[in-house]
Amino acid sequence: MSSDSGPYWDPFDREIAADPYPVYQRMRAEAPLYYNDRHEFYALTHWDDVDRSFTDWQTFSSSRGPILEIIKSDIEIPPGTLLMEDPPIHDLHRSLLSRVFTPRRIASLEPEIREFCERGLRELADRDSFEVMTEFANDVPMRVIGMLLGIPEQDQVAVRARADAKLRTKPGEAMQVSKRALTDTDLFADYIDWRAKNPSNDLMTELLRAEFVDENGVTRTLTRHEILTYVTVLAGAGNETTARLIGWLVAVLDRHPDQRKELVADPSLIPNAIEETLRYEPTGHAIARYVARDIELYGETVPTGSAMMLIVASANRDEKRWPDGDRFDIHRTISQHLTFAIGTHYCLGAALARLEGKIALEGILQHFPTWEVDWDNAALSCTSTMRGWETLPISVG
Numbered sequence: 001m002s003s004d005s006g007p008y009w010d011p012f013d014r015e016i017a018a019d020p021y022p023v024y025q026r027m028r029a030e031a032p033l034y035y036n037d038r039h040e041f042y043a044l045t046h047w048d049d050v051d052r053s054f055t056d057w058q059t060f061s062s063s064r065g066p067i068l069e070i071i072k073s074d075i076e077i078p079p080g081t082l083l084m085e086d087p088p089i090h091d092l093h094r095s096l097l098s099r100v101f102t103p104r105r106i107a108s109l110e111p112e113i114r115e116f117c118e119r120g121l122r123e124l125a126d127r128d129s130f131e132v133m134t135e136f137a138n139d140v141p142m143r144v145i146g147m148l149l150g151i152p153e154q155d156q157v158a159v160r161a162r163a164d165a166k167l168r169t170k171p172g173e174a175m176q177v178s179k180r181a182l183t184d185t186d187l188f189a190d191y192i193d194w195r196a197k198n199p200s201n202d203l204m205t206e207l208l209r210a211e212f213v214d215e216n217g218v219t220r221t222l223t224r225h226e227i228l229t230y231v232t233v234l235a236g237a238g239n240e241t242t243a244r245l246i247g248w249l250v251a252v253l254d255r256h257p258d259q260r261k262e263l264v265a266d267p268s269l270i271p272n273a274i275e276e277t278l279r280y281e282p283t284g285h286a287i288a289r290y291v292a293r294d295i296e297l298y299g300e301t302v303p304t305g306s307a308m309m310l311i312v313a314s315a316n317r318d319e320k321r322w323p324d325g326d327r328f329d330i331h332r333t334i335s336q337h338l339t340f341a342i343g344t345h346y347c348l349g350a351a352l353a354r355l356e357g358k359i360a361l362e363g364i365l366q367h368f369p370t371w372e373v374d375w376d377n378a379a380l381s382c383t384s385t386m387r388g389w390e391t392l393p394i395s396v397g
């Protein structure tokens with residue numbers, strides 16, 4: 001438990017967010033079961049605890065959402081939103097999405113992603129400086145979701161702007177949650193009707209055709225609303241997370257120029273550098289769960305109805321699991337980190353995010369073997385769920 005002199009962690013506090021790692025270290029040492037009485041939530045920070053809790057969905061339920069503000073609001077969770085469900089219904093919905101969101105489909109996007117990144121970076125190549133997020137990183141995942149779903153290019157910018165706006169919070173404030181925000185599937189509404197009349201080989205077409213046995217044992221295809229819910233979850237889960245990963249690659253390698261040099265000389269090291277960046281600077285620091293039954297932890301009872309934050313960014317640097325975890329090392333052996341979670345809700349887009357990160361970094365290093373971040377004008381993003389660069393100006397050359 002936290003005491004007056006103990007560590008204080010608040011996911012809405014921008015000063016703490018600037019460098020939360022020392023606080024996480026104190027929480028691991030002094031308050032392995034942390035309680036924040038201002039916002040009334042518990043938190044776990046050790047690798048073993050976070051890892052174990054992700055797989056114990058009977059205790060740590062997703063049925064009220066994975067975000068603290070959503071759990072705290074008594075909002076009714078709309079059905080069919082994968083991230084906000086527990087087994088068995090979750091598994092039914094997930095298996096249907098995995099049937100169409102296959103490794104083969106993801107791999108087939110590679111040439112198109114490469115072409116898009118190359119085009120974007122070539123346009124920046126004659127400049128002395130540019131802003132990484134708005135001039136490159138934010139566009140990549142948005143276009144990739146568009147490619148996946150077959151959305152016409154001119155509509156893709158609007159889709160990202162709306163998805164991001166839903167997550168934005170003012171400094172120090174929690175996100176305002178409304179049922180409307182959770183059920184807003186209008187983003188793709190026009191597109192699905194057009195796609196139904198113009199089938200192609202994209203994921204949306206396959207979702208329109210997919211037959212499955214529903215929870216009542218009826219074999220059927222998905223309703224229009226169910227499909228819209230799926231694609232809204234995909235877009236929401238895949239856009240900002242992946243854009244922030246690209247931002248972190250640029251930021252972290254600026255601070256480790258020797259390792260950047262190694263990557264330029266030997267691009268085969270890039271996949272492990274992506275893994276290490278995911279471990280070292282996860283785009284989402286904490287994932288929330290609703291405590292569905294009393295649980296004893298560190299001699300205390302965490303009561304049913306509590307909110308629990310699983311701090312993956314702390315687990316990823318836990319000294320018991322990671323020797324010298326605060327050191328960034330592209331040669332580190334990484335069998336598993338928790339940035340994509342684990343267990344029931346393990347990120348369905350992990351392979352796609354890795355592919356996007358790899359293609360983006362290969363292109364960046366090829367066009368700009370060195371760069372310098374203008375730290376005075378860089379700004380961290382303003383959301384309670386994501387930690388990453390909103391603005392990241394660099395000079396190149």
Ligand code: HEM
Pocket residue numbers: 062066082083084094145233234235237238239241242245283284287339340341342344345346347348349350352353
């Ligand atoms: C660096 C990029 C990404 C990160 C860090 C990330 C992280 C995560 C995490 C932590 C979860 C589990 C949340 C929980 O346990 O409550 C998750 C789930 C999910 N992610 Fe990702 N993600 C990324 C990219 C993507 C992409 C590109 C897509 C697809 C386009 C995607 C689709 C999903 C979906 C559909 C789920 C829900 C899975 C389920 O509930 O069973 N993610 N992601």
